[in-house]
Amino acid sequence: MPSVARIRNVVIDCPDPRALADFYARVGGGTPRSEDDDWVVLQIPEGPRLAFQRVEGLTPPEWPRADSNAQQFHLDFDAGATWEEFDAAHEKVLALGARPLDLEDREKKDFQVYADPAGHPFCLCRIENPEGLE
Template sequence: MPVARLRSVVLDCPDPHALADFYAGLAGGAPQPEDDDWVVLAVPDGPRLSFQRAPGLTPPEWPRADRNAQQLHLDFDGGATWEEMDAAHEKALALGARPLDLEDSEKKDFRVYADPAGHPFCLCRIDHP
């Protein structure tokens, strides 16, 4: 029997409202601000994401492990085909994502980006059953 259920993945950021809007555009849902420092996003068919104001946040330098090491990243289903992945890529860029690693993405089945606050995330090609 589990000890606890996962409630949220919380991302520290300088502007929780802006980052919640970014992820709402990427994954769906409507941001629900609780106050100026905390916003919750209930992602359809996914985990709840929360965004917490952290002034002076220094984002990780992907893929470096020696300075501001990445502590986690989020994986998103970018589609089952390369056409769907390309469309997801374009939409992510339009929302404000910054590519970190697109090299050999066809061999790796994923592409790495930074969100507007600098957190790494991936769009993954997922074969749907």
């Protein structure tokens, strides 16, 4: 089916666009580019273009919840095919300011859920099939 348009950005509301863009640049790569104090764009190499938009008084989503303050979306990051690679990624995102939200049963789920410094959920995923999707 032909598309009407291409996705330009995944836009993330946050109180400090530069700080959150810097966090995700350190997680996924790329260099943040400021258009002004309220809008920062990050092109993840071989990945999506993320835009960070200032929202004063933002109430971060809570994970997991099903009511009006539930997560609206989240980002998944490939953290490698081995547990050693995954554990190294885990330590790095914690050092960058991420906060774990769910560290239980990782062997069963092959992912762990974290909050970024602004409170948005994201996952590190262990990819058993790094060449393609399952």
